[in-house]
Amino acid sequence: MAAKPTGIKWIDSGLTINKNNPDDRVIALAGNPNVGKSTVFNALTGMNQHTGNWPGKTVTNAQGKCSFDGTNYIMVDIPGTYSLMAHSAEEEVARDFICFGNPDAVIVVCDATCLERNMNLVLQTIEITDHVVVCINLMDEAKKKHIHIDFGSLQKDLGVPVVGVTARSGKKLGKLMETVGSLKTENFINPIRLKYTAPIEEAISIVEPAVKACLGDKLNARWAALKLIDCDESLLKSMSDYLGFNLAEEESIALKIRKARQFLKENGLSGEVLRDQIVSCLIITAEGICADAVSFESSTYNERDRKIDRILTSKWSGYPLMILLLMLIFYITITGANYPSSLLSDILFRFQDILLVFFKQIGAPEWVTGMLVMGIYRVLAWVVSVMLPPMAIFFPLFTLLEDLGYLPRIAFNLDKYFKKAHTCGKQALTMCMGFGCNACGVAGCRIIDSPRERLIAIITNSFVPCNGRFPTLIAIITMFFVGTVSAPFQSFFSTCLLTGTIILGIFMTFAISKFLSVTILKGIPSSFTLELPPYRRPQIGKVIVRSICDRTLFVLGRAVAVAAPAGLIIWLMANIHVGGISLLLRCSTFLDPFAHLLGLDGVILLAFILGFPANEIVVPIIIMAYMSTGSIMEFSSLEELKTLLLNNGWTWMTAVCTMLFSLMHWPCSTTCLTIRKETQSWKWTAVSFAVPTVTGMVICFLFASFVRLLGLI
Amino acid sequence: MNEISTLNSLSVGQTATVKKLSSTGSMRRRLQDIGLIEGTQVECLQKSPSGDPIAYLIRGAVIALRQEDSRNVMISAN
Numbered sequence: 044m045a046a047k048p049t050g051i052k053w054i055d056s057g058l059t060i061n062k063n064n065p066d067d068r069v070i071a072l073a074g075n076p077n078v079g080k081s082t083v084f085n086a087l088t089g090m091n092q093h094t095g096n097w098p099g100k101t102v103t104n105a106q107g108k109c110s111f112d113g114t115n116y117i118m119v120d121i122p123g124t125y126s127l128m129a130h131s132a133e134e135e136v137a138r139d140f141i142c143f144g145n146p147d148a149v150i151v152v153c154d155a156t157c158l159e160r161n162m163n164l165v166l167q168t169i170e171i172t173d174h175v176v177v178c179i180n181l182m183d184e185a186k187k188k189h190i191h192i193d194f195g196s197l198q199k200d201l202g203v204p205v206v207g208v209t210a211r212s213g214k215k216l217g218k219l220m221e222t223v224g225s226l227k228t229e230n231f232i233n234p235i236r237l238k239y240t241a242p243i244e245e246a247i248s249i250v251e252p253a254v255k256a257c258l259g260d261k262l263n264a265r266w267a268a269l270k271l272i273d274c275d276e277s278l279l280k281s282m283s284d285y286l287g288f289n290l291a292e293e294e295s296i297a298l299k300i301r302k303a304r305q306f307l308k309e310n311g312l313s314g315e316v317l318r319d320q321i322v323s324c325l326i327i328t329a330e331g332i333c334a335d336a337v338s339f340e341s342s343t344y345n346e347r348d349r350k351i352d353r354i355l356t357s358k359w360s361g362y363p364l365m366i367l368l369l370m371l372i373f374y375i376t377i378t379g380a381n382y383p384s385s386l387l388s389d390i391l392f393r394f395q396d397i398l399l400v401f402f403k404q405i406g407a408p409e410w411v412t413g414m415l416v417m418g419i420y421r422v423l424a425w426v427v428s429v430m431l432p433p434m435a436i437f438f439p440l441f442t443l444l445e446d447l448g449y450l451p452r453i454a455f456n457l458d459k460y461f462k463k464a465h466t467c468g469k470q471a472l473t474m475c476m477g478f479g480c481n482a483c484g485v486a487g488c489r490i491i492d493s494p495r496e497r498l499i500a501i502i503t504n505s506f507v508p509c510n511g512r513f514p515t516l517i518a519i520i521t522m523f524f525v526g527t528v529s530a531p532f533q534s535f536f537s538t539c540l541l542t543g544t545i546i547l548g549i550f551m552t553f554a555i556s557k558f559l560s561v562t563i564l565k566g567i568p569s570s571f572t573l574e575l576p577p578y579r580r581p582q583i584g585k586v587i588v589r590s591i592c593d594r595t596l597f598v599l600g601r602a603v604a605v606a607a608p609a610g611l612i613i614w615l616m617a618n619i620h621v622g623g624i625s626l627l628l629r630c631s632t633f634l635d636p637f638a639h640l641l642g643l644d645g646v647i648l649l650a651f652i653l654g655f656p657a658n659e660i661v662v663p664i665i666i667m668a669y670m671s672t673g674s675i676m677e678f679s680s681l682e683e684l685k686t687l688l689l690n691n692g693w694t695w696m697t698a699v700c701t702m703l704f705s706l707m708h709w710p711c712s713t714t715c716l717t718i719r720k721e722t723q724s725w726k727w728t729a730v731s732f733a734v735p736t737v738t739g740m741v742i743c744f745l746f747a748s749f750v751r752l753l754g755l756i
Numbered sequence: 757m758n759e760i761s762t763l764n765s766l767s768v769g770q771t772a773t774v775k776k777l778s779s780t781g782s783m784r785r786r787l788q789d790i791g792l793i794e795g796t797q798v799e800c801l802q803k804s805p806s807g808d809p810i811a812y813l814i815r816g817a818v819i820a821l822r823q824e825d826s827r828n829v830m831i832s833a834n
Contacts, residue, residue: 361805459806570783
């Protein structure tokens with residue numbers, strides 16, 4: 044279809060394992076998407092891989108260390124995949140690691156509530172390696188749904204150890220590692236040997252001896268023989284890379300392959316029919332194993348999920364509930380952030396006074412005080428007080444929704460519009476990730492298989508505001524648009540405006556996706572399957588702690604690291620005079636005419652430019668810049684801040700245009716670098732930079748011109 | 757009734773048995789990966805608010821498919 048023209052390449056399939064000493068054992072964690080591999084990984088390694096209830100969070104291999112019974116293990120969390128006959132980038136990463144990464148053991152993590160579907164991957168893994176431990180996760184969920192699993196029967200049928208765990212609470216993980224440890228010494232393992240139909244078995248037996256003679260113990264000869272006969276091209280390419288030579292081109296083997304294919308052809312098995320039969324054998328075996336081992340106490344074990352789905356995705360309530368949920372989150376964020384925000388600014392600016400007194404006492408020169416306190420400290424104080432509270436509230440809330448399993452339902456609800464835009468419905472998932480962080484959203488685009496659709500998702504990701512831009516929007520809305528409304532409704536009104544802004548962002552995502560689909564990235568939508576996982580009760584405490592500690596503080600740290608030099612630059616620019624005029628004034632005067640066209644002013648545009656490394660610092664820079672040009676004033680509330688902005692010529696139009704531009708402008712530097720990494724192309728990075736920027740400028744220009752023409756201000 | 761129809765024509769609440777996949781290439785394998793082969797039981801669970809895609813229960817998992825894709829799955833209603 045549209046596979047080639049974009050020239051997207053992937054670099055992440057290679058992974059270097061850093062062993063501390065040669066006795067360290069490498070353990071791969073494989074499994075279907077969304078079975079809790081990352082949770083198992085985190086529980087074992089004490090690390091904080093991002094988790095959430097939707098398929099496709101983990102898109103690259105992550106590694107961590109753990110030790111058990113005196114042995115050190117290197118755990119590798121690989122992306123979820125349904126099968127090892129890969130079709131997409133992240134599935135290829137998973138397959139290549141299991142097949143050619145030489146792990147000492149593979150733990151296949153399964154979902155206890157959906158064992159049959161998971162068994163396909165278990166069987167395919169066992170085909171490749173004997174060192175498999177099956178870890179059945181989510182035993183607590185299975186218990187709740189009255190699903191019984193007969194471990195003895197499973198273990199007997201599969202011939203490899205099977206351990207049931209509840210990774211969320213860490214239950215039985217010790218037993219899992221104990222079993223992994225015993226793999227080396229115990230010989231009770233006698234993995235199931237998959238039986239294919241007679242002609243396929245015959246064909247394998249033609250090729251297998253030649254492969255065995257050539258490979259020795261490097262790879263499982265039976266498996267390699269089957270893949271050679273089946274001609275799984277992407278796998279064979281990885282195999283050649285691993286071996287350093289092309290197995291299919293070895294003369295002795297090539298001859299046998301031809302013979303085997305000829306034989307299969309005579310039996311009516313070639314191409315698609317052959318592959319169908321291979322897959323059917325796997326699935327029917329899986330079905331048989333699970334029929335022996337799994338029993339359901341009631342046939343309506345997931346009735347509750349169906350009920351919730353009928354409400355959340357119904358024709359009448361699907362969309363309204365989606366908007367209401369969004370509004371609820373914003374409402375909590377806005378109301379919740381008010382108080383801590385003013386408290387923080389109170390404390391931080393009181394400390395500024397102390398600092399000033401201190402610097403005076405030690406007799407520091409004025410320019411040192413100015414640079415350190417009025418420059419660096421003050422912009423940091425603004426970043427922390429204005430930006431931290433909304434981020435610290437929004438992010439955990441969003442994570443809760445993610446853990447609950449609502450994101451795939453958003454994708455389900457919105458898919459029709461993505462289809463109309465000729466893109467993949469999974470783009471809804473990456474778009475939602477963008478609310479947290481656009482760089483994460485861009486990396487998440489790997490779950491989209493078609494390179495064309497993936498590029499569109501990458502380019503349009505920054506149309507939804509990230510966590511760093513929300514506070515900017517909230518601050519402006521609070522200052523300019525709700526002042527006239529009486530107090531009890533203020534937060535509600537802000538919420539509506541913010542929701543409207545976000546919906547505009549989502550609408551722009553559709554519009555620009557469609558535009559790209561009919562211009563530079565032409566193509567028709569490709570096929571995909573979207574899994575709607577069972578709803579899971581989020582671990583509220585853990586989510587809050589994790590998202591504040593790992594994410595919010597991380598993002599804040601980055602913002603602070605950028606804000607400090609930015610504050611310094613602003614202060615220097617305001618205080619270095621060239622020809623009697625400060626540099627700041629010169630720069631903003633230079634930008635002014637253009638910014639004026641967009642309904643902004645030079646300072647705002649300059650702030651967006653300086654905010655390239657982190658969007659969080661845009662508002663603080665605007666404030667700094669205005670304060671340094673005019674008489675210094677003290678601010679303790681958004682109300683006084685509004686006065687400052689009004690004094691500098693802001694109108695409601697300036698506010699709207701600033702919001703629009705904040706919603707639609709270049710992605711931050713981290714996102715740009717991620718785009719470069721993901722697309723392996725500066726050209727597409729430039730496109731991703733230009734598309735939202737040009738869109739934002741055009742829209743701001745149109746809006747400002749419209750308002751001016753009508754004389755509304 | 758044992759008429760052959762396509763998966764997208766199944767109404768909510770109905771179950772059916774898969775008779776044949778007419779999709780090709782990667783979609784065919786993707787469907788096979790999630791266990792959709794000849795003889796698999798499917799149940800139509802829920803249409804999205806706009807009617808497309810539609811969610812099906814396939815081997816214990818809920819999978820949403822677009823009409824274009826479900827049209828290529830031949831079924832006989834149970």
